[in-house]
Amino acid sequence: MSTTTATMGSTVDVTSRNVPRFGGFNSTMLGIELRRMLRNRRTIIFTLVFPAAMFFAFGGQSGWDEKVGSGNVAAYILVSMALYGAALTAAAGGAMVAIERSLGWSRSLRLTPLKPAVYILTKALVALTMGAIAVTVVNVAGIVQGKPSMPVGTWIACALLTVVCTLVFAALGVFIGYLVPGENAMQVLGPGLALFSFVGNVLIPITEGTTMWHVASFTPMFGVAEIARSPLTHELPWYAVLNAVVWLAIFIGGAAWRMSKDTARV
């Protein structure tokens, strides 16, 4: 009986098989990834609750009404806080790769036509979307509180730049996710990003020109923060842009390097 099937040969016509377009990129997968993020209680706290609460805590400190560029101090804090929240969210999204890897999901994906770069791209898009939600929430918190003031155009420009800047931290999340096994990635990223925010002129103002400022200008939050606030401050030093570009390259390079090695057994 089995010999008959053997001589019949395979019913699969090899020539009728194609390779998927766009390296496997598609909206079904993107939709499921987004739904997963929105279902995750921890991400929702990071995304919606935490950054907004931080803004309410820091956004009303004394001197909030002083002028900064084309707005006030509260606006400056609003943009910084939105960046912090979005960075945290994006990094958490990136770090999900770590959990997926420890569960062998990455290996399962290696058995499909999905290109690793496309997988990363999808994760990046999800992280961007989550970052955008975080930015929106903090901005709504700002509007509700009523203290931040800047022209609407500046407001929108800052928000958009912030979302783009979160890519740096999505890449960082992926990279750390690969370096630190399993659920521990967020234990590293949470305090790590808080630290970078403090020394990177995001959560507390650092006086320009001091030693602290020089140190700050080399840390990964510094560049993106300057970029995100530039429509408000009308200042964008060249080394801030360089800082953002170099850190993005380091994190993407690191993530790609770890990913390419990711065929090992789990």
Next chain:
Amino acid sequence: MRVRGAARFADTVDDMTTQTAVSLRDVTKNFGDVEAVRGIDLDIAPGEVVAFLGPNGAGKTTTIDMLLGLSQPTSGEVEVMGMKPRDAIAHGLVSAVMQTGGLLKDMTVRETVAYMASLFANTESVDDVLKRSGISQLAARKVGKCSGGEQQRLRFALALLPDPALLLLDEPTTGMDVEGRRAFWGAIREDASRGRTVLFATHYLEEADQYADRIVLVSKGKVVADGTGSQVKALASGRTVRATWPAADVERLTALGGVDSVEVRGDTVHVHAKDTDTVARYLLSETNARDLEITARGLEEAFINLTGAQA
């Protein structure tokens, strides 16, 4: 003008009759100084159901990983459906059921299948696959809430999605109860009867014998036997008689009917034989051998013998 796709089509039609599902040519794989695979040659014809049978560390998983393009051989050629493993994967021609892991707990069963289905150019319908693997009623359940056996069915469903020409199974029934095993193999056999090529790794001779057309025995990174279930079973049949017998008469022993091999280690003698009764009767009645022990020869021992003979 020759389009690449058209050229490939012509090639394939030409050697349609000779095409193999799996072709390994003198494949080796080292991990540092560990020689996990030490020169495997293997051809599997389309439609064959082949068991990869071997003890722990034989190199089964290492070989399967190379067939899936998850790792590169140190030397030699690996082809799947006439292509490089990664290309065969990209075309949805090969899929695998892994023993553990590979699923996300926070996704539902249906989401998992839909996600994977979206990654292939040609795929079966999600509902069909759910039904064929018997998990339609679980579609809305979170994967983390499914039992081990249910998760294994889900893995099987995922493997069926691209309608692969070759299905690789690495110890797929580990951890399943008897009923689960039977159902799983029933599904695999039914599937294979439609012409799918199946290669599965296992430790169990019974499983290999029952479900495979052909058994490839591997040990220490080499193929040590390749044949039908009954041929391989014959290798593992027989028993071993151990006795204390100083100055054993090896020649006399070897001449007894049904004796495969005789080993002397100091004062003890080990006799591998199909007919151990005759050996025992001889030892007890005609010699001063004592402390007789008769043990069934397991597969492990058959492996050791086979590899010993090959080395």
